[in-house]
Amino acid sequence: MSTENAHSEGTEYLNFIEEIIEEDLRTGRHTSVQTRFPPEPNGYLHIGHAKSICLNFGLAQKYGGKCNLRYDDTNPTKEEQEYVDSILADVRWLGFEPARVLYASDYFQQLYEWAVVLIQKGLAYVDFSTPEEIAAQKGSPTVPGTPNRYRDTAPEENLAEFEKMKNGEYPDGHCVLRAKIDLASPNMHLRDPYLYRIKHAHHHRTGDTWCIYPMYDWAHGQSDSIEKITHSVCTLEFIPHRALYDWCIEQLGIFLSRQYEFARLNLNYTVMSKRKLLQLVNEGHVRSWDDPRMPTISAMRRRGYTPESIREFAKRVGVAKRENIIDVGLLEFCIREDLNKRALRRFAVLNPLKVVITNYPEGQVEWLETENNPEDPTAGNRSLAFSRELYIEQDDFMENPPPKYFRLYPGGMVRLKSAFIIECTGVEKDAAGHVTEIHCRYVPESRSGQDTSGLKVKGVIHWLSAAHAHRAEVRLYDRLFQVEDPASEEDFKKSINPNSLEIAENALVEPALLETKSGEHYQFTRLGYFCTDPDTTPEKPVFNRTVSLKDTWAKEVKKQE
RNA sequence: UGGCCCAUGGUGUAACGGUAGCACAGCAGAUUUUGGUUCUGUUUGUCAGGGUUCGAAUCCUUGUGGGCCAACCA
Numbered sequence: 001m002s003t004e005n006a007h008s009e010g011t012e013y014l015n016f017i018e019e020i021i022e023e024d025l026r027t028g029r030h031t032s033v034q035t036r037f038p039p040e041p042n043g044y045l046h047i048g049h050a051k052s053i054c055l056n057f058g059l060a061q062k063y064g065g066k067c068n069l070r071y072d073d074t075n076p077t078k079e080e081q082e083y084v085d086s087i088l089a090d091v092r093w094l095g096f097e098p099a100r101v102l103y104a105s106d107y108f109q110q111l112y113e114w115a116v117v118l119i120q121k122g123l124a125y126v127d128f129s130t131p132e133e134i135a136a137q138k139g140s141p142t143v144p145g146t147p148n149r150y151r152d153t154a155p156e157e158n159l160a161e162f163e164k165m166k167n168g169e170y171p172d173g174h175c176v177l178r179a180k181i182d183l184a185s186p187n188m189h190l191r192d193p194y195l196y197r198i199k200h201a202h203h204h205r206t207g208d209t210w211c212i213y214p215m216y217d218w219a220h221g222q223s224d225s226i227e228k229i230t231h232s233v234c235t236l237e238f239i240p241h242r243a244l245y246d247w248c249i250e251q252l253g254i255f256l257s258r259q260y261e262f263a264r265l266n267l268n269y270t271v272m273s274k275r276k277l278l279q280l281v282n283e284g285h286v287r288s289w290d291d292p293r294m295p296t297i298s299a300m301r302r303r304g305y306t307p308e309s310i311r312e313f314a315k316r317v318g319v320a321k322r323e324n325i326i327d328v329g330l331l332e333f334c335i336r337e338d339l340n341k342r343a344l345r346r347f348a349v350l351n352p353l354k355v356v357i358t359n360y361p362e363g364q365v366e367w368l369e370t371e372n373n374p375e376d377p378t379a380g381n382r383s384l385a386f387s388r389e390l391y392i393e394q395d396d397f398m399e400n401p402p403p404k405y406f407r408l409y410p411g412g413m414v415r416l417k418s419a420f421i422i423e424c425t426g427v428e429k430d431a432a433g434h435v436t437e438i439h440c441r442y443v444p445e446s447r448s449g450q451d452t453s454g455l456k457v458k459g460v461i462h463w464l465s466a467a468h469a470h471r472a473e474v475r476l477y478d479r480l481f482q483v484e485d486p487a488s489e490e491d492f493k494k495s496i497n498p499n500s501l502e503i504a505e506n507a508l509v510e511p512a513l514l515e516t517k518s519g520e521h522y523q524f525t526r527l528g529y530f531c532t533d534p535d536t537t538p539e540k541p542v543f544n545r546t547v548s549l550k551d552t553w554a555k556e557v558k559k560q561e
Numbered sequence: 562u563g564g565c566c567c568a569u570g571g572u573g574u575a576a577c578g579g580u581a582g583c584a585c586a587g588c589a590g591a592u593u594u595u596g597g598u599u600c601u602g603u604u605u606g607u608c609a610g611g612g613u614u615c616g617a618a619u620c621c622u623u624g625u626g627g628g629c630c631a632a633c634c635a
Contacts, residue, residue: 012583013575040635075634131633138631142563145631176633186564188631197633216635239566240630261566263628268572316584318574320567323628327572330585340598375598406596415594448594460594526595553596 015319017055017260021063021231030230033065037091037098038220038234040072041083041204043274044289044296045090047310047331051265054314056233057096066099068227073105074219076203084204086289090297095307100227104219105205107226111214112166114222114252115177115195119158123251124195125150126161128175138183138191145183145191165198168211172198177212181247189244193217221245224257232257235264236321265317266325269479270295271487285496286480292544293480293500303477304521304531304546305331309338325485332547339521339529339546344372344379346513347417347462348524348543350474350504352391354437354466357422360388365465368448370418373523382512386419389466391508393526396461397438399427402560406458408438414459417525421446421455462525469508473542475533476502509541516541523549 014022024030035056039049060067069091073079088101118124127134127150139145153161162177164170177196185191195218200211221244224232232245242259249256266272271280272295280286280294289296292303300310313334317326365387373379396407396414408414413423426439446453480500486492513522516532523529528548536542 015574019577038635042635072635078634134633135631140563140631144563173633186630188564191631194633199633213633215633220635236566237629238635240564263567316573318584320574322567322573324573327586330573333585336597345595370594374593374595404596417594419594451594457594459596462595523595523597526597528597549595549597551596556596 015262016321017059017231017233017262017319018062020260021059024230025063032230033060033063034067034228034230035060035065035233036068036070036224036227036229038070038072038104038223039087040075040078041080041087042075042078043083043278044086044298046272046274046277046295046297047267047300047313048265048272048295049090050094050297050310051314051317052233052235053091053094053096054311055262055319057091058314059231059233060099065230067096068100068102068229069098070102070104070223070227072216072220072223073103073203073205074214074216076199076201076213079204081204086298090301093301093307094297094310102223102227103205104214104223105203107219107223108206108210108214110226111219111222112212115162115214115218116159118179118195118251119162119177120155121251122155122180124177124179125153125158126165126175127151127178127192131173134176138188141186141188147183151180151192162196165196165212166210168200170198172200174198179218179244179247181244187240187243189217189240190247193244217241217244218248221248221257221259222252222254224259225249225252225255228255229257232259234259234261236261236323261321262319263321263323266323267295267328267331268325268484269328269481269486271481271492273487276487276492279493280480283493285493292475293477301519302531302533303544304339304529305335306338306521309335312338328479335529335547336550339523341375342373343521343523343529345370345374345525346510346522347384347464348472348474348507348509348513348527348530349391349393349462349464349469350476350507350527351394352464352469352506352508353394353397353435355390355392355422355463356437356439357388357390357442358425358439359441362388364388365467368419370448384418384510385465385468386416387465387467390416391464391466391469392416392461396459397424397435399435402557404556407461408440408459412459413455413457414461415446415448415457416463417460418448419463420444420448421451421453421457462527464508464510468511470511470514471540472507472509472513473535473540474504474507474530474545475543476504476545478502507543509543513541514538516543521546 037056057067176194178192181190183191194215196212239261245259290298290302367383369381401409408424415421420442422440422442428437430436443453478500481495482497483495486495518532518534520532529546530543533542533544
């Protein structure tokens with residue numbers, strides 16, 4: 001209930017794009033809303049893309065419109081089918097179904113014909129200068145550019161040269177098609193931008209049909225226009241491109257799509273650029289694109305984030321034009337909030353410490369009921385085996401505890417959750433002085449649910465019957481970087497956290513977890529939320545820690561230091 | 562040394578000329594057989610100067626700070 005209130009509070013106001021849309025609908029400028037999500041298939045989607053997906057698909061949903069998935073595949077040398085597939089999968093996993101799945105490459109013929117129109121109008125020319133020459137001729141933000149001799153080539157000749165470009169008569173980089181706009185514009189993107197370049201490269205969809213490929217600025221706006229996109233939403237760095245976007249559409253006299261820009265998502269303690277993420281994968285700093293430490297959607301899925309939690313996160317970060325760096329704590333809040341309601345509780349002991357209940361009969365076993373989810377009575381109960389030899393978490397015992405420690409210590413009492421109260425009566429150590437085993441006595445009349453002991457203990461800890469526990473591998477993740485903004489470092493890889501992955505090799509779990517399947521979510525009681533990894537086998541389950549539970553005690557310990 | 566975008570608590574985001582609110586984080590307390598959850602209370606903010614106005618976070622202006630722009634990338 002309270003979360004619903006939070007939701008409604010979060011959506012009571014309109015973000016600036018929604019305001020524009022409502023105004024457009026009110027004035028009749030548009031009668032429906034058409035958006036699109038336009039990724040380049042040259043990498044895996046990350047949490048920043050998730051914000052864009054939620055925005056674009058969310059807008060369409062909210063206003064009864066449609067949202068396309070359109071691959072911006074105009075550069076054959078960088079794009080691959082593997083990425084195409086993963087992108088669609090990620091969009092769907094997030095909970096959105098594209099109205100249509102389209103490709104900018106679907107429009108190559110149309111784009112080519114429009115380029116011919118532009119040339120005929122004297123608004124584009126073929127330039128044989130080198131990239132260096134062209135760059136020099138463009139001037140600088142403070143110095144206007146200077147025209148070269150190709151700028152005044154007659155349309156007929158440009159037409160013929162463009163034809164040669166298309167027919168493959170020139171090698172890569174021999175010449176380019178440029179728009180003829182304004183070499184003195186303060187907006188560098190208007191200083192006769194490139195429209196087409198020659199690339200004798202195999203395209204993942206059009207094969208070898210083309211050897212000239214349109215640049216972003218020549219492809220994007222027209223693709224929007226073809227799809228009758230009413231609100232073309234992109235990130236801030238495209239603001240200077242808008243003038244060119246409008247120019248192309250205006251010169252062609254086609255459907256008037258409009259571009260609006262919002263601030264992209266930045267998360268602290270991670271990097272978001274595809275280039276850097278690719279580097280992390282290729283150089284082995286992480287295992288793969290879906291290594292649970294990565295900010296990619298596939299990695300977050302593997303780690304145990306749910307689509308709902310990511311959508312909620314996108315809602316909470318908002319949409320505005322201000323540069324921002326979101327605290328990962330908000331992401332963690334969103335997944336805890338979601339999983340707290342849904343995840344089944346299970347007992348797991350990450351670092352086992354043996355406990356012998358000295359006054360419990362050897363060989364005896366009794367089964368004790370415990371709830372699967374206290375937040376959800378319909379989740380039911382399960383039985384846990386209790387016996388003479390148990391395991392508890394090493395963290396739950398201290399020989400010399402600090403103040404306010406209310407777990408187990410010599411002479412201290414604690415409740416084993418859903419079982420009995422025990423008192424620590426002795427400790428066994430190895431030669432090095434490490435505690436290897438502790439001895440306790442249990443209070444028979446303190447059985448959970450029928451406690452007549454009259455004892456009151458502050459601590460409640462989880463446990464496992466030694467004879468019934470099973471081995472498991474549990475992977476514990478910490479932030480991948482040690483600094484808030486690794487991208488601003490001289491070398492971002494130097495700030496990689498060497499302890500971002502810790503594997504609990506000796507972890508033990510309750511028997512119910514043996515049948516777990518990849519992708520299932522659990523709360524390991526008192527530890528955190530965990531998700532079964534695809535590496536799991538019937539013999540040895542493997543879990544990823546999605547996020548720990550909030551740990552007030554850890555905070556208290558820090559304060560005491 | 563050109564142009565464009567932005568500026569509200571620690572982090573985000575509202576307030577559309579009329580009481581600066583919400584969320585996360587923090588802090589304090591209550592409840593709790595998860596030091597979880599839940600509940601209650603609470604600290605912290607309009608970048609600076611000038612102007613318009615009865616009244617400015619909001620409009621104008623100057624400055625400051627941050628971001629973006631000169632790839633045959635998107």
